[in-house]
Amino acid sequence: MEKKALILFGHGARDPRWKEPFLKIQEILKETEPQQIVELAFLELMSPNLPECVAQLTQAGVENITVIPVFFGQGGHIREDLPKIISTCRQANPQLQLSVKPAVGESLEVLQAIAKYCTHEQ
Amino acid sequence: MEKKALILFGHGARDPRWKEPFLKIQEILKETEPQQIVELAFLELMSPNLPECVAQLTQAGVENITVIPVFFGQGGHIREDLPKIISTCRQANPQLQLSVKPAVGESLEVLQAIAKYCTHEQ
Numbered sequence: 001m002e003k004k005a006l007i008l009f010g011h012g013a014r015d016p017r018w019k020e021p022f023l024k025i026q027e028i029l030k031e032t033e034p035q036q037i038v039e040l041a042f043l044e045l046m047s048p049n050l051p052e053c054v055a056q057l058t059q060a061g062v063e064n065i066t067v068i069p070v071f072f073g074q075g076g077h078i079r080e081d082l083p084k085i086i087s088t089c090r091q092a093n094p095q096l097q098l099s100v101k102p103a104v105g106e107s108l109e110v111l112q113a114i115a116k117y118c119t120h121e122q
Numbered sequence: 123m124e125k126k127a128l129i130l131f132g133h134g135a136r137d138p139r140w141k142e143p144f145l146k147i148q149e150i151l152k153e154t155e156p157q158q159i160v161e162l163a164f165l166e167l168m169s170p171n172l173p174e175c176v177a178q179l180t181q182a183g184v185e186n187i188t189v190i191p192v193f194f195g196q197g198g199h200i201r202e203d204l205p206k207i208i209s210t211c212r213q214a215n216p217q218l219q220l221s222v223k224p225a226v227g228e229s230l231e232v233l234q235a236i237a238k239y240c241t242h243e244q
Binding site for chain 1: 201
């Protein structure tokens with residue numbers, strides 16, 4: 001069976017606590033999909049970056065990777081930076097099936113959950 | 123009755139399309155909570171900024187504002203920049219009730235919606 005993995009791709013930040021929600025999403029996925037490999041990778045300021053993460057997974061025998069951009073808006077990072085990085089990853093790993101989902105801010109269910117949170121009483 | 127408003131506070135970006143998910147959250151809130159005033163404000167690169175947005179709302183008679191940081195991680199922007207901006211807003215509007223929610227990335231329901239999106243088949 002083809003070995004698959006997900007990569008949660010975030011912007012990155014100087015403060016290590018910035019990463020906490022990404023670790024929590026990873027934890028939720030480990031509980032709900034225990035057979036699923038889920039890694040984190042970052043555009044800048046945190047490691048690993050996406051090419052490093054992809055290289056580690058392919059070395060571990062992963063043949064199919066889906067990258068999920070954990071970004072709200074689709075600006076320059078998603079429309080310009082990410083396609084270049086993905087192209088680099090594909091060139092470095094020509095056998096790999098590598099796909100990219102739309103950013104999580106494109107998901108109506110995610111936006112509905114945010115809208116619900118906005119009107120929760122604290 | 124006290125006049126209230128919500129402000130969705132985002133980072134901002136150069137690409138105007140970056141703002142689309144924020145507009146969609148605003149639209150969902152207008153449908154589900156039609157009596158609720160909901161505005162957008164940005165840290166940088168987009169307008170209005172938070173002090174401008176707060177000033178416009180208070181001039182329109184709003185007495186109570188809740189700011190919702192639409193950020194995943196709580197790094198320097200939320201832990202350092204935002205408290206300074208809020209302090210400026212409070213000094214400029216001493217009669218205003220101004221509160222700040224934790225960033226949306228602190229909401230378990232939001233993270234669960236993201237986790238669910240990650241494993242959807244496209």
